[in-house]
Every structure is written in structure tokens, then in C-alpha cells.
């Protein structure tokens with residue numbers, strides 16, 4: 155079936171089988187920052203922005219995203235605020251294997267736009283759907299508190 | 307086998323498609339797609355309800371939540387949510403922001419899982435449901451018959467949930483899980499209570515994840531009315547809930563653990579609300 159998406163500001167058309175997920179579509183179209191792990195909505199590595207809000211692309215049928223706007227890490231590379239987030243992840247040594255990284259970045263970017271002066275607890279609650287199997291989240295918290303401007 | 311996909315633009319069209327064999331409705335798909343992935347469901351036809359769009363609203367007495375309204379949309383209603391603090395507490399704990407941006411109360415109710423947080427809260431708040439296409443209205447507690455079983459006839463589907471405001475009531479919500487909000491709960495409690503001083507004027511107590519449906523005991527609620535909420539009443543009532551509730555043992559917890567948890571959740575609720583015990 156035919157459908158269209160605006161991905162990172164660019165309008166694209168697709169012809170998909172109805173069982174295709176948004177994650178399948180994005181990866182096949184070359185947006186490799188969008189990762190696949192659990193494929194059942196629990197780990198957060200497939201997080202993208204849909205109309206500005208974080209969603210799990212593995213849990214969305216491609217066809218039901220028809221006409222919406224999708225943002226992936228690729229689309230934020232020229233965004234200054236996003237660049238700052240990247241730099242903080244690097245300087246705080248957040249990543250180990252890095253597989254969870256794009257999902258975390260997208261979710262953190264959305265969090266900054268949604269929460270004002272969040273507490274540690276609120277930051278953790280917002281990230282409850284993003285799992286990291288390597289790090290123990292200490293580095294992420296350090297980087298995020300700087301990013302969100304809520305260091306003590 | 308190929309699945310077909312439809313996104314009808316009217317209630318009548320949804321109803322006509324739903325009559326067809328192997329069809330399944332969805333909104334957020336956060337329950338349905340996970341089940342499809344695990345092979346529990348093998349639909350032939352998927353009907354996306356998001357072609358019909360009505361906004362949630364508060365009419366001064368009740369909150370009307372039409373299908374396709376997400377948790378995030380409700381939580382963003384700001385002022386209105388102040389009148390529904392129990393619902394707000396429960397919705398904030400559903401999944402993650404990613405899940406709340408897609409998942410819907412209507413999907414949660416139709417999924418009819420005894421672990422559903424929205425289902426628990428709306429049941430305690432004595433919600434009504436409106437069933438399309440004829441807009442038949444009934445009590446939510448009668449609509450949900452058992453795990454995954456709802457009272458919908460061929461061609462019928464849930465249009466909206468209507469939740470009355472409980473003014474002058476205090477509330478408590480808690481779910482206990484193995485790790486965090488993302489896990490299915492071991493047991494959950496939603497409670498509404500109105501006091502006159504120390505005396506209980508009215509009370510509603512519901513438990514999730516401890517039976518095939520949401521568990522509420524009207525006679526125990528009645529027994530508390532007009533009584534002073536003190537240690538002996540709380541002790542008696544919490545023991546009675548523990549005695550009656552018949553949970554199952556599963557991957558997440560044993561029957562015994564759940565029974566004790568039910569009592570402790572009640573003790574904790576009354577302790578935090580009134581400093582009893």
C-alpha cells in the first residue's frame with residue numbers, strides 16, 4: 155500500500171506491506187540510527203520522534219504513521235542543542251557498547267522540551283522505557299543533568 | 307499470510323469492517339502488536355480507528371474520553387486533571403513516555419487485562435462506557451466480563467469512556483512491580499475515600515492483578531461507612547480483603563505473596579492518608 159512520511163524534513167513515499175512496522179521501514183530506508191532489539195516495545199532503542207513526541211517505532215505500523223512527521227538522530231545532526239547533548243555524552247563517557255545511545259539521545263532531547271527543571275526522580279521516570287545493559291545509568295544521569303541545566 | 311489494513315473515516319464504516327472474520331481494531335497498538343509479535347494473535351485484517359477523531363472533554367461533571375485519545379493528551383489537559391487526581395496518578399505510571407504518547411485508555415479497557423492501570427482506576431471511579439455504532443451506554447464493571455473478554459456484539463466497538471468527578475474524596479494509587487512501571491504489576495490498588503472528621507462517609511477500593519477481573523467488595527465498603535477509621539477497623543478490613551482475594555501464582559509472584567501484599571497495600575494507604583496504624 156502507498157504511504158508518505160516526512161522524515162527529517164524531507165517528504166518520502168513508500169509502498170509497504172501492511173504488516174511492516176515503522177521500524178522496518180526506517181531501517182530499510184537507511185536510517186540506521188534507529189535500532190532494533192526487543193521488537194516488543196520494552197527496550198527503547200527504536201525510539202524516534204513522531205510529530206515531536208518520542209514513540210517506539212517497533213510498536214507502530216508503518217501505515218498508521220502515514221502523513222506524520224518523523225525525526226531520527228540523523229535529522230538532528232545540525233541542531234545546536236542536540237550537538238551539545240552529543241558532546242556531553244562524549245565528555246561524560248556515557249557509552250560502553252553504545253547500542254542504546256540513539257534511543258537515549260532522542261528521548262533526552264524530547265525530555266528537555268517537555269519537563270522544566272525536573273528532579274532526579276522525574277528524569278529517571280522519563281527514561282523508564284530506555285534500557286541500557288552496560289552502564290548502570292550513572293553516566294547518562296551525569297550528562298543529562300548538565301544538559302537539562304539541573305546540576306546541584 | 308497477508309494482513310489487510312483499513313483506516314475508515316466514520317463509525318459506520320468501522321462497524322461494517324468489524325463484522326468481517328479475523329478483523330481486529332486498534333488505536334495505539336501497544337497491546338495488539340506485542341501480542342501479534344508473540345504470535346498470540348493472527349489477525350487477517352487490521353482496522354485502525356484513528357481515522358475518527360474526537361477530542362476529550364470535561365462537561366462539568368464527567369470526563370469524556372473518546373477512542374484514540376492518548377494518555378499524554380489527557381495528562382496535558384492541565385486544569386481538568388486537577389479534578390481527577392486519582393486518574394492522573396495512575397496514568398503517570400503507565401509504561402513510559404513513549405507508551406503514553408501512543409497508548410489509549412480505550413485500548414486499555416478493551417484489552418480487559420486485570421493488570422490494566424486505567425481499567426482499575428476507571429472501575430473504582432464507576433465509569434460508564436459508550437458503545438458504537440448505536441451509542442449504547444453501560445457500566446464499565448459490567449462491560450468487562452473477564453480477562454480479555456468484553457461485552458461487544460458483532461459490529462460493536464467501544465466509542466468512549468465517561469468518568470465522573472469525585473469531589474471531596476481523597477485518593478490513593480499504587481502498583482507493585484518487580485522492577486519499575488514498565489513491568490506488569492504483581493498487585494495494584496486504587497482507592498477513593500470521603501471523611502467527615504475521622505468517620506468514613508464513603509469509600510471505594512479496587513485491586514488489580516489479583517484475580518481474573520478488577521476486585522471490589524461492595525459489602526466491605528458498606529461495612530466501613532459510618533465507622534471511625536481507627537486501627538481496629540483497618541486491621542479487620544485489611545484481613546478480610548486478604549482472606550477473600552484469590553490470586554494466582556505466576557511468574558511474577560506467588561498466591562501467598564499477593565494475598566499479604568493486598569493487606570499491606572491497604573495498611574499503607576490508610577497510614578499515608580490518615581496516619582492510622
Ligand SMILES: Cc1cc2nc3c(=O)[nH]c(=O)nc-3n(C[C@H](O)[C@H](O)[C@H](O)COP(=O)(O)OP(=O)(O)OC[C@H]3O[C@@H](n4cnc5c(N)ncnc54)[C@H](O)[C@@H]3O)c2cc1C
Nearest residue numbers: 195333334335336337338401409410413414416423463464
Ligand atoms: C512496554 C509497555 C509497557 C506497558 N505498561 C503498561 C502499564 O504500566 N499499565 C498498563 O495498564 N498497561 C501497560 N501497557 C499496555 C498498553 O500500553 C496499554 O494497555 C494501552 O492503554 C493500550 O492502548 P492501545 O491504544 O495501544 O491499545 P491497542 O493495542 O490499540 O488495543 C488494545 C486492545 O483493544 C482492542 N481495541 C482497541 N480499540 C478498540 C475499540 N475502540 N473498541 C473495541 N476494541 C478495541 C484491540 O483490538 C486490542 O485487543 C504497556 C505496554 C507496553 C508495550
Ligand code: FES
Nearest residue numbers: 193197198200212
Ligand atoms: S526495539 Fe522497540 S522497544 Fe525494543
Ligand code: FES
Nearest residue numbers: 252254286287288
Ligand atoms: S551502552 Fe551498551 S546498552 Fe547502553
